[in-house]
Amino acid sequence: MGENDEGDIIEHHAEEEMEKRGARSHAESVTPSDREGHSGTQSSHRLLAYSDALISIIATVMILPVAHTKVEDNEELRQSVQLLLSTKIAVYLMTFMIVTVAWAAHIRLFQVIVRIDDCLALLNLACMMLITFLPYTFSLMATFPDNVLGILLFCGCVMVMGVIQCLIVLYAFSRPFLLNEQIQISENQTFYKEHILKVIMRVPLMCFIASIFSFIFFQLSYVLLAIVIFLPYISRSLKWCRNKAIGQVEETPDSMMFYTYLPNEPLSKERVEAFSDGVYAIVATLLILDICEDNVPDPSVVQKQFGGSLVAALQVYGPEFLAYFGSFATVGLLWFVHHSLFLHVTKTTRFMGLLNTFSLAFVGGLPLAYQLTHEFPNNSRNELEAIQISCVIIFFAGIFQLAIWVVALYNEQETLHPYVRYGGREHVFMLAKLGLYPCVALGTFFLTCFLSKFSAPIFHLMEITVPFAFLALRLLVRAGLALIRLFFCPDGADQRSVVIEDEDETRVPFNALVT
């Protein structure tokens, strides 16, 4: 009966796994596999979702010290505050980058290991705990650049993580039913194992060397760390660019699908979405965290300063509520665009993941920028600067989303659903969605340059109209298309390509729609 039970379990788990994988990617063809029995294995779906949630929180956490730096309208302190702020922003960006690198490594690892058991789940939790500690080591490095402790802690974390990851790989290869099907059926599992271990151990080994160097000549270890972490990406990108330029055929054998660092190495689309969702959710609520904690006035203060009028007391915080709603709406709408974009994407590549990371890094800065726009007196130079910084951040967050779309179009056969490839109404509609925020941000930026007196009203008007623009976008696009048809069709100008967006997307053949 025990045997029977176990057989049932496996059958169920195998089914569940297949369904999950089916939902995860439509492009991959998944065939049923290992139904022979191993009790206690589970689909890795939820473990990965939890890891994504943890990593996305950690990636954005370093924006908090930036947001909490008080910027006074004081020329004397300006210099020192700006220095402090730029240090903190650097730490934020570095953390975001490192954590997303660790996240990409995690994706790669769990593309090889597709099923888990309790032991792997616990090892993964240990790994997560170390990742969450990385931002702190960066703060130490930034505050005490001459002290080796930051480097040592960072290297220590990375080395322990490397050891845990190796343990995970060794454990998984000792139980082949946990592995990716492709590796499971391949004859040279040992080759795969060695290749993966080699790739994983590379970084901890270099960190070990860096930590030794830190005692001798610590500047060198910073250089070493930078090289270690980004070299594979840089070298691969260069090679890829060269190949694209010269047209040379890629020499990597097709059989080696994992750990190639190629820009078109697949990244699990589901996990890219989950990570992005986490970042957008945290960023959207960052300001409410502060508001709930700091913006409840003290009863005694209300009694003394405002004569007991709570409404008057809350009006002091008015700008912060405005900032909250503004940033929530913007982050929400950028999420909406991201969501629409990834509905059309069938496969994400490493390069698209990188662009997505850049976009998210800018999104992380949004609440801060919005808070700044409301912190200064009207018509001050600071206010104008804060508004322009906000526009720049929105612009870059949007433009990197657009870049994902452009990159996807380059490999549209592989990465996009058929109905959004060049041409077609959905294509135009998607383009309009992606173009709206960059265009509006650019427009607001230049308007505030010319009409610097009205910068705040212009900015607020933008905040209010954009959500309605999104609601009416489908109508707007239809009206735009109808107008174009009206203008161009009577001339019979079928050969012409029409440009309605001010981006590099000029190759859209509207003829199919217009006729």
Added chain:
Amino acid sequence: MGENDEGDIIEHHAEEEMEKRGARSHAESVTPSDREGHSGTQSSHRLLAYSDALISIIATVMILPVAHTKVEDNEELRQSVQLLLSTKIAVYLMTFMIVTVAWAAHIRLFQVIVRIDDCLALLNLACMMLITFLPYTFSLMATFPDNVLGILLFCGCVMVMGVIQCLIVLYAFSRPFLLNEQIQISENQTFYKEHILKVIMRVPLMCFIASIFSFIFFQLSYVLLAIVIFLPYISRSLKWCRNKAIGQVEETPDSMMFYTYLPNEPLSKERVEAFSDGVYAIVATLLILDICEDNVPDPSVVQKQFGGSLVAALQVYGPEFLAYFGSFATVGLLWFVHHSLFLHVTKTTRFMGLLNTFSLAFVGGLPLAYQLTHEFPNNSRNELEAIQISCVIIFFAGIFQLAIWVVALYNEQETLHPYVRYGGREHVFMLAKLGLYPCVALGTFFLTCFLSKFSAPIFHLMEITVPFAFLALRLLVRAGLALIRLFFCPDGADQRSVVIEDEDETRVPFNALVT
């Protein structure tokens, strides 16, 4: 060509939807539906994931003011601090409850509406924005209980949310292809629509009355609000209990599956998991948020007070790092138990969701409790209290997880996979996992009562051993079973039920395993 395109889109989306739904629940039998064309509809999967992430953050956000209340070892301030702390804890619990009520309403709504389009996505975002504002209105109510502003704001938010939800329902019913299949094929759609609208409008309407009463006699509006929000649950629970006791058959027609408020009304298992993941992830990282911001010492302080020794400066923060790792590990392991539990669950009911909420509310208090354990001098009364509070919180977090399992066992035919129903090795193993934390917490609690001098070492020992206990749990359970077999089998005591856990789960027939 445009027509052709649109046909493709729909076909694709319908497929995607079906796969998603297939992955979501195995018990439901899903048949292919609406392949006829409506451009722009999308699977609601990611929208719901994003909403879950937002709501889980908001539910736990009010623990931050609690965590940031400085508790000094000072008898004079003790009273006022305790009052402040208990107010904040009350706000946290109220927020958690209200937000999860809103979340349950959101689940119910999107169990009726299973596909979305851009318009619904944007309306949902607006709804989310209002939910994120609820905790703030609670803080206002708690700080200014005599002022009507808090009530008015709360009622205002709820009313606007009600209007938006009605808009969503009306919009969705005007486009039936967005609806749940069961409603889509039913003949009395209008009946469904009216029933759902009636249920949704009930709360905002009562809030409207409460906001009017607040001007006349505001204490009444608090009562009114409490009744409004919990009455359906209480009345339904009472009715259910009565039926269970007397054995009367439930009079609700089976056709009305939604908005029944029955304890066994299904809640989407996927969303319960996503929400729990979000809460566990936020709670696990709450302490690192503070650590990254506050625990980087100032260079000048290090120079002056510690003679430039960073290590010495960081040793001051040592307890906080310990607290972080301790709480991360505990939350991570509780997540692990939750994850294992829900692997075995096929369908979650409203009652299981409620128990899950209670468990999560205690989990939210964990980081705070852990922080407290390290804040006081050794062997002080405060330290002992903090340690005992931590044990109590862990105990309740664990015991409510166990309660989910017990409730699931009551309807095991519907809610559990066959292989974990009474008996079987997996059943025992699951029970051991669920029982570990409550048992350990209880043990630690009583040990610290007797050996109050060694409370801190005992607690730390517990923190360190539990992860290893989980790693070795499968072995331990096997060893335990082998022992039992050794003791009982030679006697041929096949009829006996054996108790190895100190819970109410005594009905496990081990015979199947033992023989």
